[in-house]
Amino acid sequence: MKYQSHHRVGDQPWLRRVLILTAVTLAALLLAIPLLLIFTQAFSAGWDALVSNIGDRYTLHAIGLTLFVALLTVPLNLVFGTALAWLVTRFRFPGRKLLITLIDVPFAVSPVVAGLLYLLLYGRNGWLGSWLADYDVQLMFSWPGIVMVTIFVTCPFVARELIPLMQQQGTEEEEAAVTLGASGWRLFRRVTLPNIKWALIYGVVLTNARAVGEFGAVSVVSGNIRGKTNTLPLHVELLYQDYNIAGAFAAASLLAAIAILTLAIKGVAEWRQAQLLAREPADRNPQ
Amino acid sequence: MSIKIEHLNKTFGSFRALRDISLDIPDGKLTALLGPSGSGKTTLLRIIAGLENASDGRILFGERDISRLPVKERNVGFVFQHYALFRHMTVAQNIAFGPESLPKAQRPPKAEIRKTVTRLLEMIQLPELANRYPAQLSGGQKQRVALARALATRPDILLLDEPFGALDARVRKDLRRWLRGLHDEFHFTSVFVTHDQEEALELSDQVVVMSQGQVEQVDSPTRLYASPASRFVFDFLGHVNIISGSVTDGWLQQGNARVSLPGVSVSGDAQLYLRPHEVRLSVEPGDRACLPFTIEAINLIGAEVRVELKPDGWACDDIWEVGISHGEFSRWQPARGDRCFVTPDIGHLFRNGDNRPETVAWT
Ligand SMILES: Nc1ncnc2c1ncn2[C@@H]1O[C@H](COP(=O)(O)OP(=O)(O)OP(=O)(O)O)[C@@H](O)[C@H]1O
Numbered sequence A: 001m002k003y004q005s006h007h008r009v010g011d012q013p014w015l016r017r018v019l020i021l022t023a024v025t026l027a028a029l030l031l032a033i034p035l036l037l038i039f040t041q042a043f044s045a046g047w048d049a050l051v052s053n054i055g056d057r058y059t060l061h062a063i064g065l066t067l068f069v070a071l072l073t074v075p076l077n078l079v080f081g082t083a084l085a086w087l088v089t090r091f092r093f094p095g096r097k098l099l100i101t102l103i104d105v106p107f108a109v110s111p112v113v114a115g116l117l118y119l120l121l122y123g124r125n126g127w128l129g130s131w132l133a134d135y136d137v138q139l140m141f142s143w144p145g146i147v148m149v150t151i152f153v154t155c156p157f158v159a160r161e162l163i164p165l166m167q168q169q170g171t172e173e174e175e176a177a178v179t180l181g182a183s184g185w186r187l188f189r190r191v192t193l194p195n196i197k198w199a200l201i202y203g204v205v206l207t208n209a210r211a212v213g214e215f216g217a218v219s220v221v222s223g224n225i226r227g228k229t230n231t232l233p234l235h236v237e238l239l240y241q242d243y244n245i246a247g248a249f250a251a252a253s254l255l256a257a258i259a260i261l262t263l264a265i266k267g268v269a270e271w272r273q274a275q276l277l278a279r280e281p282a283d284r285n286p287q
Numbered sequence B: 001m002s003i004k005i006e007h008l009n010k011t012f013g014s015f016r017a018l019r020d021i022s023l024d025i026p027d028g029k030l031t032a033l034l035g036p037s038g039s040g041k042t043t044l045l046r047i048i049a050g051l052e053n054a055s056d057g058r059i060l061f062g063e064r065d066i067s068r069l070p071v072k073e074r075n076v077g078f079v080f081q082h083y084a085l086f087r088h089m090t091v092a093q094n095i096a097f098g099p100e101s102l103p104k105a106q107r108p109p110k111a112e113i114r115k116t117v118t119r120l121l122e123m124i125q126l127p128e129l130a131n132r133y134p135a136q137l138s139g140g141q142k143q144r145v146a147l148a149r150a151l152a153t154r155p156d157i158l159l160l161d162e163p164f165g166a167l168d169a170r171v172r173k174d175l176r177r178w179l180r181g182l183h184d185e186f187h188f189t190s191v192f193v194t195h196d197q198e199e200a201l202e203l204s205d206q207v208v209v210m211s212q213g214q215v216e217q218v219d220s221p222t223r224l225y226a227s228p229a230s231r232f233v234f235d236f237l238g239h240v241n242i243i244s245g246s247v248t249d250g251w252l253q254q255g256n257a258r259v260s261l262p263g264v265s266v267s268g269d270a271q272l273y274l275r276p277h278e279v280r281l282s283v284e285p286g287d288r289a290c291l292p293f294t295i296e297a298i299n300l301i302g303a304e305v306r307v308e309l310k311p312d313g314w315a316c317d318d319i320w321e322v323g324i325s326h327g328e329f330s331r332w333q334p335a336r337g338d339r340c341f342v343t344p345d346i347g348h349l350f351r352n353g354d355n356r357p358e359t360v361a362w363t
C-alpha cells in the first residue's frame, strides 16, 4: 500500500468517511427517528384528535401538576445548588470532601430506590410518616411527596454545574471586591453572579428537564391517582397501559416538545456566552 | 497611617506559617517584605488586609487595634499578584467599583465618581482604555488598572502582593519608577511583597527580610546592605564569598590560606564572609591575607568585570566571585587559569553556632 506521508495520523479519507457514516447512522437510529416517530404518531389521527387528546380532563390535570412540581422544584434547587456550591468552593471545613461526594448520591442511586426510601421514611408506616400522620399530615401519595422526590432527584444539577467553574475561577475577584468595601450581597450580585450566570442557566435548564420528565421516583410515591397525583410521564404510561395509543403519544409529544424547547434554551445560553467572550472592543458600551 | 504588628502568629493546621512577628511600619513610607518563596510574605500581607485571620497577636493602624475589624472597615487597598480585575466589567467599571460600594450616606454622587475614574485613568496613563475589558489588556496595563482600582477608595494603606512579579524586565522597571513617583506624590503608607532583592532595595524606604515565617531583619536598604544581621540575610542579598577555618592568635587559617583578623582575640572555628566588591585582586599576596586562587571564568559584560575563582590549596563550598573595574582589567590582563590572590577590605566574621556577624575592617 502506498504511504501518504503528508496526512496526519488517522486522517485517511476512507477512515473519515466510515466514522462520519457510523456517527450519522447511530444518531438517526437512536435519537432522531424515535423523536420524529413520537410526533408522527401523535399527529397520525389528525390535528383535531391531537387537540382533543391533549384537552382531555386528566391529561390537562397531569400537565398542570407537572408544571406545578417543576415550578416548586426549580427555584428551590437553584437556591440550594448555588448555596452548596458557594459553601464547598469558598470555605474549608471538616467534612467538605464528604459533602462534595454526597451531592452525587441522587445521581448514583436509582430513582426507584430513592422513591422507596422516601416511602419508607415518610409513608404512613414510616419513621417520620407515622409521627406526621398523628398530626394529620400526609406526604406520600399526594403532591408534596412528588415534589420531595423530584427535588431529591434533581438537586445535584445546579451544584454540579457550578462547583468546577467556581473552583476554577478562584476567590481572588471576590476578595478584591471585599477589600473595595463591597457588602456580601453586592459582592454576590456584581462579582460572583455575572461570572457564573451561564452555568447557572444551564443548571436550571437541566433541572427543569429532569423535573418535568422524572418517572421512576415519582411513580413510587405518587400512587397514580388519575386527576390527582398523576404527572405527565406517569400519565403517558397509564394511557399506554389502557391501550389508548393515540392519547399516550399525544401526551408524549408534549414531553418531547418540552425537551426540544430545553435544548433550544440551552443552545441560546451557550451561544450568548460565546458571543459575549468574542465581542470586539469597538462593539462595547460606546459612550 | 502607621502599622504596628505585635506578636503575630499564624498556623495552618499544624503548620506554622508565621512565628511571633513584631513589626513597625512607618507612616507614609514604602516598606518591602522580602523573602524566599514560602517565607510567609503573602500570609502576613493578607492578615494586615484582614483577608486572613491571625491565630494570635495584634495589629494596630495608628493607635487603633484593628485585629478584629472586618476587611471593609480597615480602609486598605490591596493589589493582588494576578490583578484579580473583575472580568465582566470594563476598566472604568472596575475602577468605579470601590466608590460605588460605599454605604449610601458616604457614597459620592455619580458625577463625582465619574470624575474620580477619569482622574485615575489619567494618572495611570490609560484614558483611552476606559471601555476595554480586562481580557483585552496587557499584563502591565492590568497591573496599573488594579492599582487605580485600589486607589479609588482613597485607602490609608496600600498593600501590594508581588506587584511586578509577572511582568517582563523592561515593563517592571518602568512600573517600579512610576509607583515610586506616585508614592512620593501621595504619601500613603505602602507595603509590598517581593522576592527580588534588587526591587526591594531600589524601591523601598524600609526592608523587612523574612525567612520561614520569621522576621530576620528590618532596616533601611542602605543599612541592610551595609550590615546584614544574619547568615540568611547575607546569602539572600546577592553573592557572598565564604571561607571557613579556625581562628588562632588573630588569624583565620585553612589549608594554605590564611587571613589576619585585626581586633579579634577569641579563637575557635568560624566563617569569614566577604562581599565581591569588598575585596581586591592582586598577583602577589598582601600582608593582610594569603588567599590563593586560580581564575575559573571572566565575565566582561556589565559595569564591572566579574571574575570567578577556584581556591588553590584550600577548599570552599561555593566558588568565589570578585568584581574589578574594566580599567584594572585592561592594565592587568588576567586570563583563565592564572593564579591570583584576594585581599579583603571589609569582612564579616561568624563564629560557629553564632548567627550574628562581627565586622572586621583592615586599614
Ligand atoms: N491556606 C493555606 N493553607 C495551608 N497552608 C498555607 C495556606 N496559605 C499559605 N500556606 C503555607 O504558608 C507558607 C507561607 O505561604 P505564603 O503564601 O505566605 O508564602 P510567600 O512568602 O508569599 O511565598 P511566595 O513568594 O511563593 O508567594 C507556605 O508554606 C504555604 O504553603
Ligand SMILES: [Mg+2]
Pocket (backbone or CB within 6 Å): B041, B042, B043
Ligand atoms: Mg506570595
